[in-house]
Amino acid sequence: MDTKENYDVSKFERPSVTVDVLFFTIIEGKLQVLLIKRAAWPFEGFWALPGGFVSMSEDLDKAAAREIFEECGVKDLFLEQLYTFGEPKRDPRTRVITVAYYALAPSTEIKHVQEDEVKEAKYFPVDNLPKLAFDHKKIIEVGFERLKSKIGYSNIVFGLLPKAFSLSEVQNIYETIYGRKLDKRNFRKWMLSSGLLIATNKKISGLAHRPALLYKFAKREVVTLN
Amino acid sequence: MDTKENYDVSKFERPSVTVDVLFFTIIEGKLQVLLIKRAAWPFEGFWALPGGFVSMSEDLDKAAAREIFEECGVKDLFLEQLYTFGEPKRDPRTRVITVAYYALAPSTEIKHVQEDEVKEAKYFPVDNLPKLAFDHKKIIEVGFERLKSKIGYSNIVFGLLPKAFSLSEVQNIYETIYGRKLDKRNFRKWMLSSGLLIATNKKISGLAHRPALLYKFAKREVVTLN
DNA sequence: TGAATAGTGTCTTTCAGACAATATGCC
DNA sequence: GGCATATTGTCTGAAAGACACTATTCA
Numbered sequence: 001m002d003t004k005e006n007y008d009v010s011k012f013e014r015p016s017v018t019v020d021v022l023f024f025t026i027i028e029g030k031l032q033v034l035l036i037k038r039a040a041w042p043f044e045g046f047w048a049l050p051g052g053f054v055s056m057s058e059d060l061d062k063a064a065a066r067e068i069f070e071e072c073g074v075k076d077l078f079l080e081q082l083y084t085f086g087e088p089k090r091d092p093r094t095r096v097i098t099v100a101y102y103a104l105a106p107s108t109e110i111k112h113v114q115e116d117e118v119k120e121a122k123y124f125p126v127d128n129l130p131k132l133a134f135d136h137k138k139i140i141e142v143g144f145e146r147l148k149s150k151i152g153y154s155n156i157v158f159g160l161l162p163k164a165f166s167l168s169e170v171q172n173i174y175e176t177i178y179g180r181k182l183d184k185r186n187f188r189k190w191m192l193s194s195g196l197l198i199a200t201n202k203k204i205s206g207l208a209h210r211p212a213l214l215y216k217f218a219k220r221e222v223v224t225l226n
Numbered sequence: 227m228d229t230k231e232n233y234d235v236s237k238f239e240r241p242s243v244t245v246d247v248l249f250f251t252i253i254e255g256k257l258q259v260l261l262i263k264r265a266a267w268p269f270e271g272f273w274a275l276p277g278g279f280v281s282m283s284e285d286l287d288k289a290a291a292r293e294i295f296e297e298c299g300v301k302d303l304f305l306e307q308l309y310t311f312g313e314p315k316r317d318p319r320t321r322v323i324t325v326a327y328y329a330l331a332p333s334t335e336i337k338h339v340q341e342d343e344v345k346e347a348k349y350f351p352v353d354n355l356p357k358l359a360f361d362h363k364k365i366i367e368v369g370f371e372r373l374k375s376k377i378g379y380s381n382i383v384f385g386l387l388p389k390a391f392s393l394s395e396v397q398n399i400y401e402t403i404y405g406r407k408l409d410k411r412n413f414r415k416w417m418l419s420s421g422l423l424i425a426t427n428k429k430i431s432g433l434a435h436r437p438a439l440l441y442k443f444a445k446r447e448v449v450t451l452n
Numbered sequence: 453t454g455a456a457t458a459g460t461g462t463c464t465t466t467c468a469g470a471c472a473a474t475a476t477g478c479c
Numbered sequence: 480g481g482c483a484t485a486t487t488g489t490c491t492g493a494a495a496g497a498c499a500c501t502a503t504t505c506a
Contacts, residue, residue: 014240015240015243059312059313083307086286086325097280
């Protein structure tokens with residue numbers, strides 16, 4: 001029988017564990033995903049989600065945050081566990097179980113810190129992805145579905161917005177993610193009735209049309225609506 | 227650089243991976259959870275969720291299904307991944323990341339197959355749990371919250387129901403999980419308007435009151451409502 | 453003044469929730 | 480007939496959805 005003294009850590013053959021992160025951001029009015037070009041076998045030359053092996057003493061959430069910080073320099077972002085993918089043959093090297101996270105940040109927060117890294121990183125529109133390594137296509141699908149449904153019953157859209165923003169900006173994000181137009185009056189009614197937005201006294205100026213009032217979120221924390 | 231030929235599987239020190247299953251069932255009108263009494267260090271004598279290490283070639287879903295089958299002989303059940311818990315110190319033995327699942331089955335399906343096993347297994351009401359090993363209290367809380375919210379926007383209650391059932395049975399389950407009474411007329415209206423139930427031509431007889439019409443689900447698969 | 457986007461209100465429909473009386477079988 | 484549970488419909492309030500015109504800024 002196991003005791004603290006005779007417990008043998010190496011008794012079981014172990015799968016490897018990785019954390020992969022699906023980093024969403026809005027660029028040029030499109031929802032885009034950060035991908036890294038793989039430089040080594042397996043799937044050399046294919047694009048893949050940023051990720052890496054989980055070290056022995058690192059929390060999963062921390063590992064996911066670290067991955068994103070290393071790739072694009074974003075520190076404060078919305079980050080949530082998505083799903084764990086563990087199909088035995090998903091990685092040809094060995095058994096690799098990956099805990100997938102998804103993250104949201106406005107593109108204005110992105111610092112391109114990969115100068116010193118060898119890796120090639122790039123943002124791709126969710127509806128126009130390149131050939132992907134492993135089961136990363138599936139992971140992106142699951143993540144996109146989660147995002148699409150969760151913006152409908154929570155305030156996580158704050159993750160894609162800068163500190164201050166107009167209601168039209170918010171509406172554009174919803175329309176991009178849903179893939180359809182929304183009625184402006186109904187959208188604004190709904191958005192404001194959540195009670196989570198605060199109007200600032202600033203307006204966007206310099207554009208050739210009526211300036212928009214800017215809003216901010218009272219709290220940048222996840223709140224489930226209703 | 228890695229190639230297929232020189233890739234070294236043992237290069238990284240690896241956390242262990244387990245699958246733990248939260249098996250919910252209704253017994254004596256209460257929502258109960260299956261727990262196993264631990265016979266060895268760590269947490270000897272504490273109760274824990276059934277679970278075990280993931281073998282190198284076994285799918286996570288399969289591992290979860292196997293755990294439940296070994297403990298209570300239930301084969302066809304509702305089973306869904308819940309969340310992955312990976313806090314570095316959650317297991318005193320070594321770094322153990324657990325992929326938690328939750329499962330639903332009616333108590334009528336349970337075969338007690340632990341006769342030959344040394345383990346002591348028992349069902350506990352969710353609102354009256356014993357001292358639990360590891361972070362299993364947290365896992366049960368997360369699972370219970372998922373169940374509570376998901377019965378509201380899907381048909382997963384089928385997992386807790388036998389093949390044929392009366393609407394009152396269904397209502398009792400909802401009331402048990404929500405912890406409050408529901409209006410009978412509104413509940414039946416809502417339940418039937420989902421279009422997922424089929425009335426059979428059978429009734430419960432032998433009880434000292436008007437017999438209830440029995441219904442069954444058109445399909446025993448997860449459907450999201452709305 | 454024309455182009456471009458911001459900002460605003462009403463009506464209709466749908467769904468959730470409150471609420472009570474009759475029906476049926478067994479004893 | 481008495482007991483226990485099954486079965487059924489209406490009204491009200493809230494929220495979602497359809498729908499069009501005026502306001503403001505800059506070029």
